[in-house]
Amino acid sequence: MSLLQQLGDAVISGSLKVVDLTHTLDPDFPVLVLPPEFGQCQPFRIEEVSRYDERGPAWYWRNFSCNEHTGTHFDAPVHWVTGKDVPNGSVDTIDPNGFVRPACVLDFSKEALADADFVLKEEHIKAWEKEHGDIPAGSWVLFRTDWSQRGPTEYLNLKEDGAHSPGPDASAIRYMVETRDVVGFGVETIGTDAGQGGHFDPPYPAHSLLHGAGKYGLQCLRNLDQLPPQGAVVIATPLKIKAGSGSPLRVVALVEGK
Ligand code: 23J
Ligand code: MN
Numbered sequence: 438m439s440l441l442q443q444l445g446d447a448v449i450s451g452s453l454k455v456v457d458l459t460h461t462l463d464p465d466f467p468v469l470v471l472p473p474e475f476g477q478c479q480p481f482r483i484e485e486v487s488r489y490d491e492r493g494p495a496w497y498w499r500n501f502s503c504n505e506h507t508g509t510h511f512d513a514p515v516h517w518v519t520g521k522d523v524p525n526g527s528v529d530t531i532d533p534n535g536f537v538r539p540a541c542v543l544d545f546s547k548e549a550l551a552d553a554d555f556v557l558k559e560e561h562i563k564a565w566e567k568e569h570g571d572i573p574a575g576s577w578v579l580f581r582t583d584w585s586q587r588g589p590t591e592y593l594n595l596k597e598d599g600a601h602s603p604g605p606d607a608s609a610i611r612y613m614v615e616t617r618d619v620v621g622f623g624v625e626t627i628g629t630d631a632g633q634g635g636h637f638d639p640p641y642p643a644h645s646l647l648h649g650a651g652k653y654g655l656q657c658l659r660n661l662d663q664l665p666p667q668g669a670v671v672i673a674t675p676l677k678i679k680a681g682s683g684s685p686l687r688v689v690a691l692v693e694g695k
Contacts, residue, residue: 451694458658458671458688459509460585462501466508466657467589469627470600472635478504481685505683511675512621512629512644512654516682519649526651528681535653536674538620540577540690541569542664545603549582553594553601554633559608569666574618577655577671580605584625585659594632604631607642614650622647623655623671623688655688664690 438446447453460466468478481503487493506512514520515527525531543565548555557580562572572578582603584592594601603626613619622629622643629643639645647654655673669690676684 448691454692454694456660456663456669456690456692458660458690459686460657460659462503462508462685465589467593467627468504468507470593470595472599478506480504481507503685505678505681505685506656508685509657509659509688510655510683510685511673512648512656512683513675513681514648514651514653515680516654517641517644517648519645520651523648523651526648527679528675528684529677529679531653531675533674535620537670537672538575538577539573539667540579540623540664540669540671541565541572542579542581542661542666542669544581544661544666546581546583546662549584549603553603554631555582555603556631557603557605557609559612562609562612565666572613572617572619575620577621577623577673578613578617578619579623579655579658579661579664579671580625581661582625583662585657585661593627598633599635600627600632602626602628602632604629604634605643606637607639607646610642610646614646614652619652621653621655623658625658625661626656628656629654654683658688664692668693 462481464481468480484500486498488497513526513528514523520526630641634641669692671690673688675686678684
């Protein structure tokens with residue numbers, strides 16, 4: 438049997454599980470809040486056009502609008518100034534080969550529970566690799582914090598001095614990019630950077646270093662607790678928005694049954 442026949446049969450029989458890593462697009466889902474001097478992200482908005490009524494007797498449909506970075510979403514290299522000249526760096530021009538990739542899931546949920554400002558460093562990734570094997574080139578690194586299980590207030594965790602949520606420092610991102618050549622970095626939190634990442638050096642190290650190197654981001658993921666440390670395959674295909682900096686998307690992972 439060919440590889441793809443085996444794949445198709447395994448999905449149909451359920452021996453390969455499909456895990457949904459996506460939050461529902463909902464006007465109440467929190468969006469990133471930036472300092473007030475900056476432009477702000479619009480939430481998901483929805484407007485009914487007709488619902489089997491005088492506006493359309495046999496059909497139901499709606500208009501929706503949102504920021505490119507609303508809900509579970511993909512960050513393209515052009516999202517950041519460091520990636521503005523990356524070839525094929527917007528969602529409509531990215532090589533679709535990158536949309537299907539293996540994933541390493543780094544579980545730091547205990548650390549994130551103990552410290553909302555937990556900073557993922559190079560040494561943490563190296564320790565994870567000692568236990569679970571090296572991160573293969575071309576794979577996603579997914580940062581499990583269980584942040585997706587929080588309600589909206591605790592999710593943003595806004596204090597007087599801004600948001601408090603876990604994220605990587607420059608050493609972690611440099612290690613992923615330069616030593617491991619990952620395809621990108623995915624998180625459960627609202628940004629690939631920590632809530633306080635604007636105060637890191639460089640500011641927003643995940644956005645700055647990942648996108649400058651042509652790498653991608655995934656934000657607001659969920660169900661990372663259903664994935665093995667290595668062995669899942671992630672399918673993440675952003676909308677083909679012309680010159681798009683990112684897009685909401687459905688992210689799924691293929692996982693082998695026990
Ligand atoms: C714009 C400015 C800062 C950040 C972000 C967007 C995101 O997190 C995002 O959604 O890409 S930190
Ligand atoms: Mn984003």
